[in-house]
Amino acid sequence: MxxxxxxxxPGSNCEEDVQYALQNVLGELAELVWHxxxxxxxxxxxxxPGGFAHGDYLRVGAIARFSPIMDAVRAMADxxxxxxxxxxxxxxxxxxxxxxxxxxxxxxLTYICRYLYLRAERADSPMTQTLANGEIVRIxxxxxxxxxxxxxxxxxxxxxxxxxVFRYVNExxxxxxxxxxxGAAHAIAGITNEQGNVVGLMPxxxxxxxxxxxxxxxxxLFESLVAWTKDHA
Amino acid sequence: MKANVIIKLKSAVHDPxxxxxxxxxxxxxxxxxxxxRQGKIFELTLDVSSKEEAASxxxxxxxxxxxxxxxxxxxxxxxx
Numbered sequence: 001m002x003x004x005x006x007x008x009x010p011g012s013n014c015e016e017d018v019q020y021a022l023q024n025v026l027g028e029l030a031e032l033v034w035h036x037x038x039x040x041x042x043x044x045x046x047x048x049p050g051g052f053a054h055g056d057y058l059r060v061g062a063i064a065r066f067s068p069i070m071d072a073v074r075a076m077a078d079x080x081x082x083x084x085x086x087x088x089x090x091x092x093x094x095x096x097x098x099x100x101x102x103x104x105x106x107x108x109l110t111y112i113c114r115y116l117y118l119r120a121e122r123a124d125s126p127m128t129q130t131l132a133n134g135e136i137v138r139i140x141x142x143x144x145x146x147x148x149x150x151x152x153x154x155x156x157x158x159x160x161x162x163x164x165v166f167r168y169v170n171e172x173x174x175x176x177x178x179x180x181x182x183g184a185a186h187a188i189a190g191i192t193n194e195q196g197n198v199v200g201l202m203p204x205x206x207x208x209x210x211x212x213x214x215x216x217x218x219x220x221l222f223e224s225l226v227a228w229t230k231d232h233a
Numbered sequence: 234m235k236a237n238v239i240i241k242l243k244s245a246v247h248d249p250x251x252x253x254x255x256x257x258x259x260x261x262x263x264x265x266x267x268x269x270r271q272g273k274i275f276e277l278t279l280d281v282s283s284k285e286e287a288a289s290x291x292x293x294x295x296x297x298x299x300x301x302x303x304x305x306x307x308x309x310x311x312x313x
Contacts, residue, residue, distance in 0.1 A: 062301070107247075107249050
């Protein structure tokens with residue numbers, strides 16, 4: 001049975017949601033690992049959860065990148081194991097250089113907390129394996145800095161190599177301005193690295209894994225993570 | 234020794250905060266202000282013996298920690 005490490009930083013606040021989704025909902029083994037740990041030996045996947053690590057001081061994810069655990073996270077990524085960053089975790093992966101681009105303040109200049117529709121742009125990533133290509137899921141965002149930015153060359157590379165995993169769309173699956181309230185370039189909600197084992201996404205599947213939470217679409221993303229991890233063990 | 238690190242957004246990067254400040258200034262009838270870009274400044278106090286050493290350490294820190302090269306550029310000024 002794979003072991004999932006949920007890395008906890010001072011200021012993380014979604015680690016228990018991620019652990020609950022994996023452990024209580026899906027029956028997997030997920031443990032919280034403090035950011036001062038320098039090894040993730042024995043784990044098959046690492047998840048960097050949402051929150052405000054180190055108060056988001058300096059820039060989002062900028063201080064977390066220097067936590068001892070991040071060397072172990074980088075080693076897992078280099079090893080081809082799944083490394084997932086959700087919201088603040090995505091921002092950390094960008095700061096650490098494991099994923100490209102950076103997050104600007106939302107174009108509205110406000111913290112946006114609402115359900116949005118996402119289109120899965122590829123069905124072979126650790127967060128989309130159990131989805132169909134182009135499937136629409138409804139997952140909430142909760143962030144002030146989710147306005148994905150990368151220079152044109154990087155955006156071209158991401159598109160050419162099909163490294164966009166999720167895009168903000170409307171209910172019909174089409175891109176429009178109101179469905180991308182943070183102003184993300186190319187309506188990007190999630191991307192993967194060149195090897196396809198590191199995924200960052202701004203929306204929170206850890207907030208919608210049971211119907212009582214408005215939708216259980218988030219469950220499909222965690223099921224994907226479990227399936228992908230087992231397939232690649 | 235003091236070194237100031239000034240961080241600015243790259244010119245190609247959209248700055249919604251600077252734009253909002255610009256709109257406020259326009260509302261105050263500062264019609265001559267045609268653009269506002271927001272940045273940040275870090276004042277480092279360094280226990281080093283020369284201006285050169287201060288500048289080189291401040292540059293290293295700015296590159297490694299204080300700025301994000303995806304979005305930002307920086308300048309270093311050393312005070313006597």
